[in-house]
Amino acid sequence: MSKKNTLSNSPKNKSEDDPNDHGTLLPGLPGYRTRDGRSGYDPIDTPAEAAYSAGTFLQKLFAARISNPLSLYLLGGLGLVLLIPLVLAVSEVMHGARFPLDAWILFLIAGAAGLAIIINFIRNFIKTFFR
Numbered sequence: 249m250s251k252k253n254t255l256s257n258s259p260k261n262k263s264e265d266d267p268n269d270h271g272t273l274l275p276g277l278p279g280y281r282t283r284d285g286r287s288g289y290d291p292i293d294t295p296a297e298a299a300y301s302a303g304t305f306l307q308k309l310f311a312a313r314i315s316n317p318l319s320l321y322l323l324g325g326l327g328l329v330l331l332i333p334l335v336l337a338v339s340e341v342m343h344g345a346r347f348p349l350d351a352w353i354l355f356l357i358a359g360a361a362g363l364a365i366i367i368n369f370i371r372n373f374i375k376t377f378f379r
Contacts, residue, residue, distance in 0.1 A: 278300070280293055281294055311368065315375075320373060320376060324366065327365035331362030331363060340353030342343055
């Protein structure tokens, strides 16, 4: 028996409706690592899918159209929670307190994220309730 014959008799079945055969799934998209004939424990596909999911979450957090009022108010609250430490730090500096550089870096990163979320909140609030 040749090596070619043993490879063709492998127990892995090709499904007719495997979406990857048609090129609809790409590495990193949800469902790619668990497609037909895969266990889902691929050391490359698993982090790629996690990165895709995190990127989708961040994109929706900072730039998505949100029309659900509860989600909209939670988004505004998150923006305020991230922006308030920067405002308080600036207020303390105006009264003479000093902060180390690493604290300023943390305040500025959180404040920039909070400002972006507040802008997204205002834009979605106007589009939801005033149009």
